[in-house]
Amino acid sequence: MNTVSVVIPCYNAEAFAAEAVESALAQKGGVLEVIAVDDGSGDGTLEVLRHYENTAGIRVITGPNAGGSAARNRGLRAAGGDYIQFLDADDVILPVKVQHQLRLAKKGGADLVVGDRLNQNYDGSEEVVRACRQDPWIGLVTSRLGITSSNLWRRGAVQEAGGFDESAKSSQEYDLMFRMMQRGCRVQLDDQVLTIRRELTPVSVSRNTRNSKADILRLINLRLKMYRHLAEDGRIGLEVRTACLNQLFRYLRWFYAYDPELCQNILDNHFPPDYVPVLSKGIPLLDKLYGWVYRRGGMGAAENLTRVYRHWRR
Numbered sequence: 001m002n003t004v005s006v007v008i009p010c011y012n013a014e015a016f017a018a019e020a021v022e023s024a025l026a027q028k029g030g031v032l033e034v035i036a037v038d039d040g041s042g043d044g045t046l047e048v049l050r051h052y053e054n055t056a057g058i059r060v061i062t063g064p065n066a067g068g069s070a071a072r073n074r075g076l077r078a079a080g081g082d083y084i085q086f087l088d089a090d091d092v093i094l095p096v097k098v099q100h101q102l103r104l105a106k107k108g109g110a111d112l113v114v115g116d117r118l119n120q121n122y123d124g125s126e127e128v129v130r131a132c133r134q135d136p137w138i139g140l141v142t143s144r145l146g147i148t149s150s151n152l153w154r155r156g157a158v159q160e161a162g163g164f165d166e167s168a169k170s171s172q173e174y175d176l177m178f179r180m181m182q183r184g185c186r187v188q189l190d191d192q193v194l195t196i197r198r199e200l201t202p203v204s205v206s207r208n209t210r211n212s213k214a215d216i217l218r219l220i221n222l223r224l225k226m227y228r229h230l231a232e233d234g235r236i237g238l239e240v241r242t243a244c245l246n247q248l249f250r251y252l253r254w255f256y257a258y259d260p261e262l263c264q265n266i267l268d269n270h271f272p273p274d275y276v277p278v279l280s281k282g283i284p285l286l287d288k289l290y291g292w293v294y295r296r297g298g299m300g301a302a303e304n305l306t307r308v309y310r311h312w313r314r
Contacts, residue, residue, distance in 0.1 A: 002030070002081075002082040002083060002102060002105070002106055003030060003031070003032035003080075003081045003082055003083070004030045004031050004032060004081045004082070004083045004084070004085050004098050004102055004152070005031075005032055005033050005034075005035060005075075005079035005080060005081030005083075005084055005085070005155070006024040006027075006031055006033070006034045006035065006084075006085045006087055006098070007035050007037065007072060007075030007076060007079060007084055007085070007086050007087065008020055008021060008024065008034070008035070008036045008037065008075070008087045008088075008089055009037045009039055009068050009071030009072050009075065009086075009088065009089065010036055010037065010038050010039060010041060010045050010049065010071070010089040011038075011039040011040070011041050011045070011065065011068070011071070011089070012041045012042060012043045012045060013041065013043075013045045013048075013089035013090065014041070014043040014044040014045045014047075014048055015200075016089060016090050016198070016200055017036070017045055017048050017049065017089045018048055018052075019092055020087055020088070020089045020090070020091060020092055021034065021036060021048075021049070021052050021056075021058060022092075023087070023092040023093050023094070023095075024058075024085070024087060024093070025052075025056055025058070026095045027093070027095055027096075027097065027098045027099065028095050028096050028098075028099045029098070029099040029102075030098045030099045030102040031081075031085075031098055032080060032081045033058075033059060033079070033080065033081065034052075034056075034058040034059065035058070035059045035060075035061060035075045035078055035079060036049045036052070036053075036058055036059070036060050036061070037060075037061045037062075037063070037071040037072070037074050037075045038060065038061070038062045038063070039063065039065050039066060039067070039068065039070070039071040040062075040063060040064045040065030040066070041065075045089075046060075046062065059078070061074055061075065061078060066166065067166060067169075068088070068164075068172070069163075069164035069165060069166045069168060069172045070164075070166045072086055072148075072163075072164050072172075073163045073164050073166065076155065076158060076159065076163055076164075079155060081155060082154065082155060082156075083102060083105060083152055083153060083154050083155060084152075084153045084154075084155050084158060085097070085098055085149075085152055085153075086148045086149060086151075086153065087149050088148060088149050088197075090197075090198050090200050091149040091195060091196060091197050091198060092195075092196045092198070093149065093194060093195050093196070094194045094195070094196070096194065097115075097194035097195065098152070100190070100192060100194065101113040101115060101152040101190055101194070102152065104152075104188050104190055105152060105154065105188060107188075108186070108188045109186055110154070110186045110187060110188035111153075111154040111157035111180060111185045111186045111187070112151060112152070112153055112154065112157065112177065112180060112185055112186070112187050112188070113151060113152040113187075113188045113189075113190050114131045114136070114139070114145050114146040114150070114151050114187060114188070114189050114190060115131070115146050115150035115151055115152070115190045115192070115193075115194055115195055116128065116129060116130045116131055116146075116150065116190070116191060116192065116193045116194075116195075117129050117146070117147060117149070117150040117193060117195040117196065117197050118193050118195070118196050118197070119197050119199070120196060120197070120198045120199065121199045122199040122200065122201065128193055129197075130144075130191075131144055131145055131146050131150075131189060132144035132145060133189065135237075135239070135240055136181065136187040136189075137181065137230070137236060137240045137243075138239070138240055138243045140174065140177055140178060140181060140226065141223060141226050141227075141230075141240070141243050141244040141247050142243055142246075142247050143171075143174060143247070145174070145177060145187075146173075147173060147195075147197065148172070148173040149195050149197065150194075150195035150197070151173070157180055157183070157185055158176065158180070160180075160183060161176060161179040161180045161182075161183060161185075162179060163176070164176055168218065169214065169215065169218065170212075170215040170218055170219075171215075171218055171219060171222055174222065175222055178222065178225070178226055178229075182229060213255070213258050216251055216254050216255045216258070217255065219251045220248065220251045220252065220255060220266070223244060223247055223248040223251060224248065224266070224270065226244055227241065227244045227245065227248060227270060230244055245270075245271060245275065246277075246278045248266075248270070249271070249275075249277055249278075252266060252267065252299070253299075253303065256299060256300075256303050257303075260299075260300060263299060264298070264299065264300070267298075267299060276291055276295070277290060277291050277294050277302070279291075286305075286306070286309055289305060290302045290305060290306065293305050
């Protein structure tokens with residue numbers, strides 16, 4: 001019978017770690033163990049975890065602060081379950097999450113079960129975020145293949161892919177899923193919303209990557225790796241490669257103000273000459289003008305058009 005280890009990395013999570021642990025302990029079935037990893041917290045997080053160690057039998061692992069990926073890897077190495085439920089300390093899972101996704105994994109022989117989620121934002125708003133229902137590769141390249149907490153991971157597949165990259169500061173789960181899919185990872189989609197992702201502070205580096213030059217560059221470099229792989233793999237069709245280019249173009253637009261020369265170099269070396277930009281959630285007339293200017297004058301001219309338009313709208 002397959003079992004699940006719940007791994008909860010915690011750093012300065014005194015105010016909310018208990019809710020994550022409680023949600024893991026409330027699972028209706030399939031859980032072998034709950035492992036909480038204190039990543040060198042400087043507040044009372046460890047005391048909270050010790051309480052559950054003494055009263056509920058969870059396992060607590062401690063170590064110096066090394067980041068969320070390192071904490072997840074420490075929990076992964078200690079885990080004995082066939083599958084891993086990674087649960088960020090500021091997220092919670094509904095009581096049937098593990099049991100339901102484990103059933104899906106067993107039925108389809110999946111290495112990765114991708115779940116939908118409910119985002120609870122700091123301003124009180126809520127939003128259901130659905131994973132991509134198309135080719136899993138399209139979900140991967142467009143960042144619509146779930147998140148760490150909403151997915152269920154086969155332990156062996158994660159280990160074979162090398163675990164989380166401890167040097168990465170963002171998009172760690174997408175980097176890992178990419179390496180898993182390169183190895184033939186079997187993906188199963190779950191359309192139930194069983195994970196709640198909570199924004200408990202007004203600013204979150206990991207969840208607001210557009211504001212960080214370094215994080216945007218990481219997104220660009222990861223999509224470049226994906227595109228190279230897709231271009232080399234003859235089994236993967238044009239639709240997936242195009243989706244990757246569209247997502248990469250989106251990130252290049254974010255990064256253009258930081259380094260236009262790098263952006264232009266990537267466009268020259270990886271984008272076909274007849275590429276037509278696909279802009280999402282934009283203004284139809286501006287989108288058409290952007291594409292027309294881009295094809296004739298390049299990204300610099302198109303971005304100048306956008307800046308002029310925004311200035312005019314003020």
